[in-house]
Amino acid sequence: MELKQVNFSYNANHPLINHFSAKVPQGKILSIIGPNGAGKTTLLQLLTGQLIPDSGQILVDNQPLADLDAKERATKIAIVSQQHHVLDEMTVSDVVKMGRRPFHSLLATISDEEVAPFLEQVQLTKMATRNIASLSGGQQQRVWIAMALAQEPEYLFLDEPTTYLDVRYQTELMALIQKLQADKKMTVILILHDINQAMKISDEIWLLKNGQLIASGRPEQLLNESLLSAAFGMTVHVVTVPGYGQYVVQV
Numbered sequence: 576m577e578l579k580q581v582n583f584s585y586n587a588n589h590p591l592i593n594h595f596s597a598k599v600p601q602g603k604i605l606s607i608i609g610p611n612g613a614g615k616t617t618l619l620q621l622l623t624g625q626l627i628p629d630s631g632q633i634l635v636d637n638q639p640l641a642d643l644d645a646k647e648r649a650t651k652i653a654i655v656s657q658q659h660h661v662l663d664e665m666t667v668s669d670v671v672k673m674g675r676r677p678f679h680s681l682l683a684t685i686s687d688e689e690v691a692p693f694l695e696q697v698q699l700t701k702m703a704t705r706n707i708a709s710l711s712g713g714q715q716q717r718v719w720i721a722m723a724l725a726q727e728p729e730y731l732f733l734d735e736p737t738t739y740l741d742v743r744y745q746t747e748l749m750a751l752i753q754k755l756q757a758d759k760k761m762t763v764i765l766i767l768h769d770i771n772q773a774m775k776i777s778d779e780i781w782l783l784k785n786g787q788l789i790a791s792g793r794p795e796q797l798l799n800e801s802l803l804s805a806a807f808g809m810t811v812h813v814v815t816v817p818g819y820g821q822y823v824v825q826v
C-alpha cells in the first residue's frame with residue numbers, strides 16, 4: 576500500500592494532509608503515532624477508503640484504491656475502529672458473521688461453523704452464543720478483531736485498539752495482534768497513543784505532526800529524545816529499564 580502526493584483538507588482554508596508520500600511496509604506491523612490532532616485518524620480513513628483524497632493517489636497492491644468496489648475493498652482491508660454498528664441483542668457469533676458479508680449475498684446463509692475458526696483465533700469459542708452487550712470491554716475488542724479477521728484481509732487497521740482496556744488486557748491484546756500478524760502474514764496498521772507500545776510491537780513507526788510525516792523508521796530510529804519532545808511538545812526522556820530495555824518517559 577502506498578500514498579503518492581496525497582492532499583486532503585476538511586476545510587479548504589486549512590489543508591491538513593499535505594503532499595503525503597509513503598509506503599506501508601508489506602507484511603509487517605506499522606504504528607502511526609503523534610499528538611492529538613496530528614491527522615492519524617484522517618490518514619487511516621484515507622488509507623481505508625473512508626475518505627477520498629483531494630488530489631494524489633493511494634495504491635493497494637499497485638492498483639488505485641479508488642478503483643476497488645466496496646466488496647473488493649472489504650476482502651483486502653479490514654478496520655477495527657472505535658465505533659461499532661451492532662445491536663446489543665446480537666450474539667458474538669452473529670457479529671463475527673458480519674465480517675463474512677463480502678463473501679455472501681445474504682447474512683442468513685452464513686453458518687456458525689464458518690465463523691468458528693475466527694472465534695477460536697481470538698479465544699472466544701466459549702462465548703459464541705453470548706450477547707455482545709454482556710461481554711467486558713476487552714472481550715468485545717476481541718470480537719471486533721474476529722469480525723475483521725473474518726474478512727480474511729491483507730491489511731488490518733486498528734484505531735487506538737487499547738483505549739479503555741486495563742494494562743493487562745492491553746498487553747494481551749498487543750500479544751494477540753503480534754501472533755495473528757505472524758500467523759497470517761497480514762500487514763497490520765495501528766494508531767497508538769502509547770509510544771512504548773508502539774516501540775515494542777512495531778516493525779516500523781510513522782510519527783505525524785500537523786498532517787506531516789516528520790519521521791519514520793524502525794522503532795530504535797525514533798527513540799530520540801529531541802525528536803519526540805518536539806513532536807509532542809513536552810519533555811520526553813528515554814531511560815533504560817533493567818530487563819525491559821529502552822522506555823520513553825513523558826515528563
Ligand SMILES: Nc1ncnc2c1ncn2[C@@H]1O[C@H](COP(=O)(O)OP(=O)(O)OP(=O)(O)O)[C@@H](O)[C@H]1O
Binds near residue numbers: 614
Ligand atoms: N470530520 C471532520 N471535520 C472537520 N475537521 C476534522 C474532522 N475530523 C478531524 N478534523 C480535524 O482534523 C485534524 C486532525 O484530526 P484527526 O482526528 O485525524 O487527528 P488524530 O491525530 O487522529 O487526533 P487524536 O489523536 O486526537 O485522535 C484535527 O484538527 C481535527 O479537528
